[in-house]
Amino acid sequence: MTxxxxxxxxxxxxxxxxxxxxxxxxxxxxxxxxxAANLILMxxxxxxxxxxxxxxxxxxxxxxxxxxxxxxxxxxVIAFSITIYMLTIATAxxxxxxxxxx
Amino acid sequence: MNTSLNLPEPTAYLPLLIVLPLAxxxxxxxxxxxxxxxxxxxxxxxxxxxxxxxxxxxLVRDGTVLAHxxxxxxxxxxxxxVVDAFSALMLWATALLVLVCTAFAIAVGDDRAAxxxxxxxxxxxxxxxxxxxxxxxxxxxxxxVMLLPAYGLLAMLGSRDRIRAGRVYVTVNLLTSTIFLxxxxxxxxxxxxxxxxxxxxxxxxxxxxxxxxxxxxxxLSVKAAVVPVHGWLAPSxxxxxxxxxxxxxxxxxxxxxYAIYRLYAVVFxxxxxxxxxxxxxxSLTMLIGVLGAVGENSTRSILVFHMVSQIGYILLGAALFTxxxxxxxxFYLIHNMFVKTSLFLSTGAIEHTHGTGALDRLGGIAxxxxxxxxxxxxxxxxxxxxPPFSGFVAKVTLVAxxxxxxxxxxxxxxxxxxxxxLMSMMKxxxxxxxxxxxKEEGGDGDTGNAGEDAAGGGVAIQxxxxxxxxxxxxxxVLALLTLALGLGAQVLLSLSAQAAGHLLDPSTYVEAVxx
Numbered sequence: 100m101t102x103x104x105x106x107x108x109x110x111x112x113x114x115x116x117x118x119x120x121x122x123x124x125x126x127x128x129x130x131x132x133x134x135a136a137n138l139i140l141m142x143x144x145x146x147x148x149x150x151x152x153x154x155x156x157x158x159x160x161x162x163x164x165x166x167x168x169x170x171x172x173x174x175x176v177i178a179f180s181i182t183i184y185m186l187t188i189a190t191a192x193x194x195x196x197x198x199x200x201x
Numbered sequence: 202m203n204t205s206l207n208l209p210e211p212t213a214y215l216p217l218l219i220v221l222p223l224a225x226x227x228x229x230x231x232x233x234x235x236x237x238x239x240x241x242x243x244x245x246x247x248x249x250x251x252x253x254x255x256x257x258x259x260l261v262r263d264g265t266v267l268a269h270x271x272x273x274x275x276x277x278x279x280x281x282x283v284v285d286a287f288s289a290l291m292l293w294a295t296a297l298l299v300l301v302c303t304a305f306a307i308a309v310g311d312d313r314a315a316x317x318x319x320x321x322x323x324x325x326x327x328x329x330x331x332x333x334x335x336x337x338x339x340x341x342x343x344x345x346v347m348l349l350p351a352y353g354l355l356a357m358l359g360s361r362d363r364i365r366a367g368r369v370y371v372t373v374n375l376l377t378s379t380i381f382l383x384x385x386x387x388x389x390x391x392x393x394x395x396x397x398x399x400x401x402x403x404x405x406x407x408x409x410x411x412x413x414x415x416x417x418x419x420x421l422s423v424k425a426a427v428v429p430v431h432g433w434l435a436p437s438x439x440x441x442x443x444x445x446x447x448x449x450x451x452x453x454x455x456x457x458x459y460a461i462y463r464l465y466a467v468v469f470x471x472x473x474x475x476x477x478x479x480x481x482x483x484s485l486t487m488l489i490g491v492l493g494a495v496g497e498n499s500t501r502s503i504l505v506f507h508m509v510s511q512i513g514y515i516l517l518g519a520a521l522f523t524x525x526x527x528x529x530x531x532f533y534l535i536h537n538m539f540v541k542t543s544l545f546l547s548t549g550a551i552e553h554t555h556g557t558g559a560l561d562r563l564g565g566i567a568x569x570x571x572x573x574x575x576x577x578x579x580x581x582x583x584x585x586x587x588p589p590f591s592g593f594v595a596k597v598t599l600v601a602x603x604x605x606x607x608x609x610x611x612x613x614x615x616x617x618x619x620x621x622x623l624m625s626m627m628k629x630x631x632x633x634x635x636x637x638x639x640k641e642e643g644g645d646g647d648t649g650n651a652g653e654d655a656a657g658g659g660v661a662i663q664x665x666x667x668x669x670x671x672x673x674x675x676x677x678v679l680a681l682l683t684l685a686l687g688l689g690a691q692v693l694l695s696l697s698a699q700a701a702g703h704l705l706d707p708s709t710y711v712e713a714v715x716x
Contacts, residue, residue, distance in 0.1 A: 129376070136380075142386070143387070173338075
């Protein structure tokens with residue numbers, strides 16, 4: 100339940116920020132949205148399983164699912180690189196305003 | 202594994218198709234090499250993938266499915282790379298397009314831009330990855346691998362507005378990728394796996410999995426520019442260089458279409474309950490796309506709107522989900538990849554030579570450049586669906602498929618939209634290739650009319666530049682291909698039928714992966 104509420108709060112914050120005009124705010128919105136997606140991924144593994152997924156250390160019925168964690172790790176790296184790229188193009192123009200001036 | 206020679210199975214070489222372009226890309230980033238060698242290295246992986254995929258097509262022509270579980274993990278857990286007739290066809294078309302577009306980029310000098318080579322190679326590796334993978338999360342990763350270089354290419358090459366265009370492209374794609382990721386999470390949470398083979402038919406049984414997969418297909422629809430989520434396509438594709446537009450139009454949206462076909466066929470098992478949504482949305486896509494082109498006044502923006510319309514045609518095949526419909530859709534997909542790219546390349550050659558693609562600033566090109574005119578006309582007629590080009594076969598099969606499935610409205614839309622497509626193509630033809638060159642410099646514009654009085658005679662207006670052969674060849678190759686596919690349609694039709702068979706009944710695909 101806590102996870103669901105957190106995802107909801109993150110998504111609403113993300114939507115609010117993404118509807119702004121400045122690109123930096125939009126980027127921050129995407130950061131929030133990315134975190135929301137990551138939390139959904141984490142919850143996909145079942146949050147009731149908490150123990151470290153290590154061989155011969157944790158019984159299988161208590162170990163958490165390592166696959167969503169690997170997914171999240173990959174997703175974080177990808178989102179991070181795109182965030183950096185977007186910050187670059189935010190500064191590449193003279194202003195970060197996304198208004199159509201043409 | 203019981204062979205006396207200790208060689209790995211032939212399928213173990215499948216990952217090489219992804220690794221090879223990536224390795225060459227890395228080498229080109231790390232080492233400075235002479236221009237000639239760099240160009241050769243740029244073309245080599247594409248050529249190799251072309252040869253390999255031709256071989257793969259030969260191997261899978263009878264319905265075999267080649268699968269390799271990466272690192273030999275057990276089937277169902279491993280990341281599988283799979284090649285069936287559908288993916289082999291797509292691989293073949295992809296390799297050819299990458300080669301042709303790179304050749305065009307080399308001809309116009311785009312490849313001199315910093316890191317052009319590594320970016321294009323990484324992009325092609327990503328596309329090959331999406332086409333071969335049978336794992337939904339892995340598909341997300343490869344889609345990102347294919348998109349990240351595109352962001353760079355879009356921002357590097359093109360018009361003054363390219364950064365603004367890049368913003369639209371990056372934000373839309375990041376948003377859809379995030380939605381895709383959330384969809385993957387929902388699928389994993391409900392089905393407990395993201396392996397396509399293990400997911401086979403899951404969405405048809407469980408509404409929860411269907412919702413998760415639906416989210417993924419929604420994200421893919423945005424990437425494929427299906428109406429009403431097509432708005433990002435026109436601003437971003439018109440502001441980059443012609444070579445990059447051709448490359449992206451041939452690969453990116455089409456890969457999303459491939460993924461939609463595959464996911465719907467395997468995970469939904471072609472569930473007939475949801476097909477009406479597709480028929481409605483894709484009929485609308487055909488119509489809105491072609492109507493959007495009416496108001497445009499440059500060659501590239503007209504062609505970009507036609508892309509939207511054509512995407513409707515291709516996906517209609519998936520929405521029909523009959524043997525004939527799927528076969529027509531796959532044939533249409535391959536045909537469209539070639540024709541659309543050919544159009545972008547031949548108009549791109551004009552844009553590069555004359556410095557503009559605006560309809561009112563061009564004219565009379567067919568008289569000076571008969572071959573270029575013929576290349577454009579062939580591709581334009583093929584796009585509109587006239588014989589003897591491949592577009593005719595594609596449209597006739599698709600309309601027949603729609604009628605067979607009882608979708609009269611969709612069939613009627615397809616026919617009406619082809620008339621509009623033809624009108625639009627004639628608009629480009631009439632104002633760019635026919636008529637007189639525009640007299641903008643005042644003076645006597647007629648001196649530039651015919652190419653024969655070469656020196657011009659000292660008047661202010663110069664003789665218009667000629668399109669170089671190197672710019673012409675890439676479009677020509679693809680135009681000849683569409684003619685060949687039109688005259689010898691049987692070859693591609695039988696391969697498409699084979700591919701459609703795997704989509705209708707994914708059991709061979711599933712067995713090959715889970716083996």
